Amino acid sequence: MNDAVIALPSAPRFAALPPLSLYIHIPWCIRKCPYCDFNSHERRGEVPEAQYVDALVADLESALPRIWGRRIASVFFGGGTPSLFSPEAIDRVLAAVRARVPLAPDAEITLEANPGTFEQARFAGFMAAGINRLSLGVQSFNRAHLAALGRVHDEREARAAAGAALEIFGNVNLDLMYALPGQTLADARADVAAALEFSPPHLSFYHLTIEPNTLFHRYPPPLPDDDTAAEIGDAIEESLLRAGYRHYETSAFAKPGRECRHNLNYWRFGDYLGIGAGAHSKLSFPERIVREIRYKQPQQYLERMARGEPVAEERVVTRSEVGFEFMLNALRLTDGVPVALFAERTGFPLTLVAKQLDAAEHRGLVARDHERLRATPLGRRFLNDLQAIFLPEDPPRASERSVALSFPVEG
Ligand SMILES: C[S@@+](CC[C@H](N)C(=O)[O-])C[C@H]1O[C@@H](n2cnc3c(N)ncnc32)[C@H](O)[C@@H]1O
Ligand code: SF4
Secondary structure: OOHHHOOOOOEEEEEEEOEEEEEEEEEEEEEOOOOOOOEEEEOOOOOOOHHHHHHHHHHHHHHHOOOOOOOOOEEEEOOOOOHHHHHHHHHHHHHHHHOOOOOEEEEEEEEOOOOHHHHHHHHHHHHOOOOOOOEEEEOOOOOHHHHHHHOOOOHHHHHHHHHHHHHHHOOOEEEEOOOOOOOOHHHHHHHHHHHHOOOOOOEEEEEEOOOOOOOOOOOOOOOHHHHHHHHHHHHHHHHHHHHHOOEEEOOOOEOOOOOOHHHHHHHHHOOEEEOOOOOOOEEEEEOOOOOOEEEOOHHHHHHHHHHOOEEEEEEEEEEHHHHHHHHHHHHHHHOOOOOHHHHHHHOOOOOHHHHHHHHHHHHEEEEEEEOEEEHHHHHOOHHHHHHHHHHOOOOHHHHHHHHHOOOOOOO
C-alpha cells in the first residue's frame, strides 16, 4: 500500500450529492427467453397488476426518508416486460411518483417494451401517462434468428412495433443483439440496415452473452467464433458511425445529443433508487454510499412489501471497492469522464486509485490529462482486463461481491 492511500480518510465526504434516478422493475414476461438472466418470470395467468402497483407505491413511500429533498432526474421502467402492464397502471405509478418526489420538469421517462406485446393503442396510452422515451426490444429483424432466440415476436411484428414507436414517441431506442446463433457477417449487416431504416435516435447493440442459469448455458447454441463476432462488432460500429451515430458507450449508439440520460447517470456513478422485485439501488449520503437489493421473487417481494420490508440486502460500499465500482462504469464511456468526477462521486481523491491508474496507463489501456480520464481504444477492446486492474485488493465476502459487481444497464 502506498503512502497516499494510508493518508486517505476512511469514509467518503460529499460536498454535493450526485444526480438521482428512479428505476422501476416490472418482473414478468410472456415467456422466458433462453439467453436471459434478468429478473424476469414467465407470466402464469394474469399478472397481479393492481397489487404490484400498490406495492411499488408503498416501496417508494418507504424509501422516501432516504431520498428526502432530492429531485429525480430520470425514470426507467425496466423488466421483464413493462409493456405487459396497462397504460392505466403505468399512469398510476407515475402519478404516485409525482405526488411524492420532485420530478425534474424535463425528466427522461423511459419504458421498455417488447414487440410481442405490441399494441399501438397501448403505446399512445403510455405516452399519455407521461412516458417520453420507448426502449423496444427488437433483438433482430431476421425471422430465423428471432426464432433461435426464442422470441415471442417475428420480424413483421418487430418492424410494425418499431414503426409505431417512432411515429408515436420519436424518442426511441431499439435494442438489438449480435453474434447470434448461426449469424453471419452478412446477416448482421442486414440487421443494421433494417434498424437504420427507422433512423431511431438511439440504438443499443449487445454482444449476445451466454449467462449461467439460462437455457443457452445448458444447451449451448452454435455461435459465431470470436473472430467473426469481433468482425461483426466492427462492421456494426462502422455502419452506425457512417449513419451519423456516436458510439458513446460499449453497447450504445446515439445521434448527437440523444444519449440515454438515465444510463449516463449510471455510468457517471450517479445515484439511483430501484423499486420493485429484485431492483438495485445505490444511494449516497454525506458520509457513506449504500447499496440495496429488493427481494427478487415477485411473490416474495409482494409479501415482504406488505410487511414494509422490501429490502433483502443492504450494505455500505467500502473504501477499497469504490474505486473499482466507479471505473467499472466510467471506463465504458467512449469520452470517459472529467477527472474531477471521481472525487465528486466517490467522495475520495483520485489518489485512491493512483497505483492502478498508473498500471493501466503503462499498459496503454487508459489515457488521462488534467481534464479527462478515459479508456483508450485498446482499453475498450479489452475492457474486462482493464476493469480488473481496479478490483479491490481486499475483496469483500462472496455474498457481498455479487452486489458490488452487478449494476443495472437499461436500453
Ligand atoms: C431487460 S432486457 C429486456 C427488454 C425486453 N423485455 C425485451 O426482451 O425485449 C434488455 C435488453 O438486454 C439485452 N439482453 C438480454 N439478455 C442478453 C444477453 N444474454 N446477452 C446480451 N444482451 C442481452 C436485450 O437486447 C434486451 O433487449
Ligand atoms: S429478454 Fe426480455 S422478454 Fe426475454 S425473458 Fe428477458 S426480459 Fe423477458
